[in-house]
Amino acid sequence: MFTIAEHRDETPTTRTIIFKEKLAAVPGQFVMVWVPGVDEFPMSASYTSKDFGITYQVIGDGTKALAAKDVGERIGIRGPYGKGFAIHGKRLLMVAGGAGMAPLAPFIEESVDHKVIVDLVLGAKTKDELLFEGRAERAGAKVHVSTDDGSKGLKGLATESVASVLRNEKFDCIYACGPEKMIVGLLEIAEKHGTPMQASLERIMKCGIGICDSCALDGRHVCRDGPVFSELELRSFEELGRTKLDTSGRKVRI
Numbered sequence: 001m002f003t004i005a006e007h008r009d010e011t012p013t014t015r016t017i018i019f020k021e022k023l024a025a026v027p028g029q030f031v032m033v034w035v036p037g038v039d040e041f042p043m044s045a046s047y048t049s050k051d052f053g054i055t056y057q058v059i060g061d062g063t064k065a066l067a068a069k070d071v072g073e074r075i076g077i078r079g080p081y082g083k084g085f086a087i088h089g090k091r092l093l094m095v096a097g098g099a100g101m102a103p104l105a106p107f108i109e110e111s112v113d114h115k116v117i118v119d120l121v122l123g124a125k126t127k128d129e130l131l132f133e134g135r136a137e138r139a140g141a142k143v144h145v146s147t148d149d150g151s152k153g154l155k156g157l158a159t160e161s162v163a164s165v166l167r168n169e170k171f172d173c174i175y176a177c178g179p180e181k182m183i184v185g186l187l188e189i190a191e192k193h194g195t196p197m198q199a200s201l202e203r204i205m206k207c208g209i210g211i212c213d214s215c216a217l218d219g220r221h222v223c224r225d226g227p228v229f230s231e232l233e234l235r236s237f238e239e240l241g242r243t244k245l246d247t248s249g250r251k252v253r254i
């Protein structure tokens with residue numbers, strides 16, 4: 001069991017927990033978070049260097065119960081699991097949609113520590129929901145903001161902002177985490193510019209270690225083979241952006 005050392009609001013719908021205990025996770029890896037008596041669900045490590053922490057959007061019963069936990073209370077943590085992001089080159093473009101910024105924030109910090117130049121396209125519904133904008137700027141990333149309602153930065157989708165950034169600059173690799181439709185759009189843009197890409201995917205996860213099959217995607221397990229996949233792997237997925245398994249294992253449209 002891990003003890004909550006700090007529990008803070010990041011945006012109106014997103015909160016961060018920093019734990020007393022340390023955990024050696026790399027950016028892009030996830031942990032299974034167990035809220036006793038409620039549920040267990042996957043969360044990316046959003047702090048991976050000095051502290052270990054997670055950043056979550058409050059959406060359903062599990063995350064609502066998590067949001068009600070106070071400093072000093074204990075919750076279950078299994079992991080870290082899966083494959084994280086790998087630095088590929090000296091000039092990187094990261095693209096985050098909503099809570100997708102959670103695993104990219106520590107990766108930006110790690111990349112800058114390795115003397116890599118980072119641009120970030122940060123997308124959200126409104127300016128209040130922009131996650132870790134200040135954190136990315138403090139780390140040294142050049143941040144390009146886009147919001148669906150135009151309340152800050154470019155009005156429109158993150159993919160439109162990426163297309164405009166790529167018109168003027170060249171990058172060694174694109175990294176993405178966010179809605180699957182955004183990832184599908186980025187794959188097209190990356191191909192057009194001949195830029196490699198890595199993206200973190202989400203599927204329902206129960207075991208987190210490749211046993212239960214609930215995270216199956218075209219014969220792979222997102223929990224063990226991902227959640228970060230290379231461009232080649234992403235292109236091989238016929239189900240990407242189209243279908244996924246729901247909590248009862250039925251294939252549903254995305």
Ligand SMILES: Cc1cc2nc3c(=O)[nH]c(=O)nc-3n(C[C@H](O)[C@H](O)[C@H](O)COP(=O)(O)OP(=O)(O)OC[C@H]3O[C@@H](n4cnc5c(N)ncnc54)[C@H](O)[C@@H]3O)c2cc1C
Binds near residue numbers: 041055056061064
């Ligand atoms: C590898 C991975 C990393 C993730 N990292 C983050 C993160 O850093 N921050 C964040 O806010 N969210 C993250 N998620 C999504 C997060 O797991 C779900 O939002 C969370 O489980 C919702 O639980 P709930 O009980 O509040 O909502 P529910 O009402 O139970 O579910 C709401 C939606 O969340 C998704 N979900 C529910 N249970 C699971 C599950 N066991 N596995 C995957 N998705 C589920 C489903 O799409 C569901 O429709 C991650 C998911 C994966 C697979």
Ligand code: FES
Binds near residue numbers: 204
């Ligand atoms: S979550 Fe069980 S196999 Fe991936």
